[in-house]
Amino acid sequence: MTPVADSLRPGRAPDRLGSRTRALARAVDPLRLAGVAIGVAVWQGLTMLLPPIILPTPAGVAGRLRDDFWSAPALSYYGLTEPNLYGNLLYTAQNVLVAVLAGASIGIASGLLSARFPLVQAGLDPVVMTAGTVPILIAAPFLLIWFGVGRTSAVCLVVFYVAVTLHIFAARAARNVDPIFEQSARTLGAGSRRVLRDVLLPATVPEILGGLRIALAGAWGLEAVAELLGSQSGMGKVIEVLAGATDPQGIMAALLSLGSTAVLADLLAALAVARLTRWSAAAR
Amino acid sequence: MKVRHPTRDRWISLAVLAALALGWQVLSLVYTAEAQPGEPMVAGWQVLFTRTLLSLSDYWPGGLGVPAVADGAERSYLAALLAILLHSADTILRLAAGLMLGGVAGLVLGLALSWSRWTRRLVDWPLQFIRTLPLLAMVPLFQLWFGTDALGEVVFVAYGIGVIVFAGTVNAVRNIPQIYLDNARALGASRLFLTRTVVLPAIVPAMRSTVLLSLGAGWGAVLGAEYLGAQSGLGYMIVYAQQFAFLDRMFLVALLFVFYTSVSTVVLARLTGRMLAWAPEGQRA
Incomplete structure (x- = not known):
């Protein structure tokens, strides 16, 4: 259903929360999440080839952020x-x-x-x-x-x-x-x-x-x-x-x-x- | 509608620039404070183009039959000119190499990942994440990775440009009217053929703003990299002079930098504008 038709539908107000949750679910695209996972995996893979003084691991950086904050x-x-x-x-x-x-x-x-x-x-x-x-x-x-x-x-x-x-x-x-x-x-x-x-x-x-x-x-x-x-x-x-x-x-x-x-x-x-x-x- | 007066406005613009130059001169006469003995905070034009220009010969490492000041030679305008040329060439070469590398890498990666809607969604978030990292704050990281000599600066500029071109390419491909692609596909074009004959020409008008944007970002990136640890180039000249509070030298080199960036931007804008003469008016970004 298009957004216009959605807003024209009677009784839209009670459905508001539902449409918001749905919008959120649409925003969290599994494919985009997979992209992030691939990005982190590539980073992790590179750390195996390079010394840690050049490229630290993602987990290391995250831990450091938590400690230093x-x-x-x-x-x-x-x-x-x-x-x-x-x-x-x-x-x-x-x-x-x-x-x-x-x-x-x-x-x-x-x-x-x-x-x-x-x-x-x-x-x-x-x-x-x-x-x-x-x-x-x-x-x-x-x-x-x-x-x-x-x-x-x-x-x-x-x-x-x-x-x-x-x-x-x-x-x-x-x-x-x-x-x-x-x-x-x-x-x-x-x-x-x-x-x-x-x-x-x-x-x-x-x-x-x-x-x-x-x-x-x-x-x-x-x-x-x-x-x-x-x-x-x-x-x-x-x-x-x-x-x-x-x-x-x-x-x-x-x-x-x-x-x-x-x-x-x-x-x-x-x-x-x-x-x-x-x-x-x-x-x- | 308001009536525009192009000739009159051009005269006013020139007058404003002249007034700024004159105001600088007046300021140098009125405000005679010195950053250090013999170094005025505000150096008048007569100082800038004689003593200051001459002092730039300190930056000439010697060669071409013109001995370096460090080896005991007298300061000379020839050495100053050579020093300016040498350091300008360093900066411009770094910028050009970075633009080339970053531009090509960004374009190829952008085209490859625009292959389908799936790959576009895959790279969307990682790309947005990379774009949020403040570019100029990353200079030290690149210097740790690639050193403070030419390579470090070129890779840094290439990275900055690459991110911009990549994002611009993905965006431009997304905005191609679907009907172009559908028509070509219906007539039996393969993916590769489609990219070469439809996608690539179709994104050219939209890429103009990306190219202009990356030139500006490139100048900023090369300056940032040179401010933070390079051993040559215009940015290096400025921070080196700053350590000794040579404000007049900083000002002269900065003027040179302003000149280069302005000229290169105008030339590129004209050139790309001419190259896009074939594109419909509304499509030119």
């Missing part, structure tokens, strides 16, 4: 203030969150403005286009000198990246809004402020939120590499320390926890986006 005393010997993955993960996540919020506010505002006013666009475009093609990472050593080793330089780098990404998304979203919406609102007597609030902002929300998820996904790697280049805590510092100790098992456990956090953040963002854009046909 709450307490990894070895890390304290290298001067990390938080000798566990949890604390450093929290540090990295805080930085990413702050940077994404700050960068998004800047980028969305400038993107919408430049889509509205050709003069602003002509002025900002060369800067944003350059910043959009050049890897933002190039700025990391400069920020380290200007702001020193610490939170500020890493956060600045990610703010910059998020702002550029969202500027591009917001400008495109605003340009894609069908002019008929604004014209209709104007005909009905809406002023500039009401057009902005009731037409332009809602119409651009789905695309901007899509851009936010993309920026969020990229922010983790950038934050980690900024910490790798110079920081006293965070997952990047952990990876740097473990690389210095030639500990691929620890690095993989750290990467795994960072990747899982990124997935979790993306899932939360996706849920929030789905909720915020329930009304929109474009979001589906």
Whole structure:
């Protein structure tokens, strides 16, 4: 039965839980699970050919993740203030969150403005286009000198990246809004402020939120590499320390926890986006 | 609809760039703080293109009849130019090799695993998992595996590109209109023949954005790898200068890097756009 027909059927409400369970069962595709199993098996097979100092076993990495997550005393010997993955993960996540919020506010505002006013666009475009093609990472050593080793330089780098990404998304979203919406609102007597609030902002929300998820996904790697280049805590510092100790098992456990956090953040963002854009046909 | 003024907008863009360059110069005159004695935090253009450029000759290892500064020779513009060429070539070769390797591997794997709906479902989750690992944070792992010389960087760039191209290929194949495949199958095409004559041409328009995306990711990956332990290349020049707080050198090399990435992106965008002239307007990504 197609979803449309399903929703038209009378008495759908009591069936809701059932359809949700069914949707979940459909999402857990046995073939996809088999794919994961094959992936782990291949990894396991490779560990038999390679020495453990090159490629640790999947079980070893999983065990290491479990042990290190709450307490990894070895890390304290290298001067990390938080000798566990949890604390450093929290540090990295805080930085990413702050940077994404700050960068998004800047980028969305400038993107919408430049889509509205050709003069602003002509002025900002060369800067944003350059910043959009050049890897933002190039700025990391400069920020380290200007702001020193610490939170500020890493956060600045990610703010910059998020702002550029969202500027591009917001400008495109605003340009894609069908002019008929604004014209209709104007005909009905809406002023500039009401057009902005009731037409332009809602119409651009789905695309901007899509851009936010993309920026969020990229922010983790950038934050980690900024910490790798110079920081006293965070997952990047952990990876740097473990690389210095030639500990691929620890690095993989750290990467795994960072990747899982990124997935979790993306899932939360996706849920929030789905909720915020329930009304929109474009979001589906 | 708003009226666009392409000529006027181009002039404004140029004016903004000129204003930025001028603002930098003014800043260098007003803000005279030094990162270390003799090293201004903000180096004016007259310093950048004389003393700073000259100082880049420190990076020339010698040869071609131009002796190295480390061997006691005087700094010279020729040595500086050679140093720039040498390190640029290192970076660009790493990028090119990584793009080639990763592009081919990603495309072949992507096509192979798009063979049927079954294989596509099999690789879906492992692929999504690999894509969630933050690429730049994996540099140390690749350096442990393949060393900090050329091989490590090339494999790392190839991995980053490969993941993008692989995902792009699988996605593009999935979006081919089923009727193309059904028609060819109905006329008796074999799987291999279908891949070569229908699938491959059909995904080309959709692959354009993947190619452009992987160029950007490739520049980022090669820079990340060079920041974190390479012994040559533009990224190495920048972090090496950072250790001694030579901000002017960092700035000059960074400008060079910005130039390379911008030019390569524009050239590739134009080139792929021209190559896709045959594709219907709506299919060009």
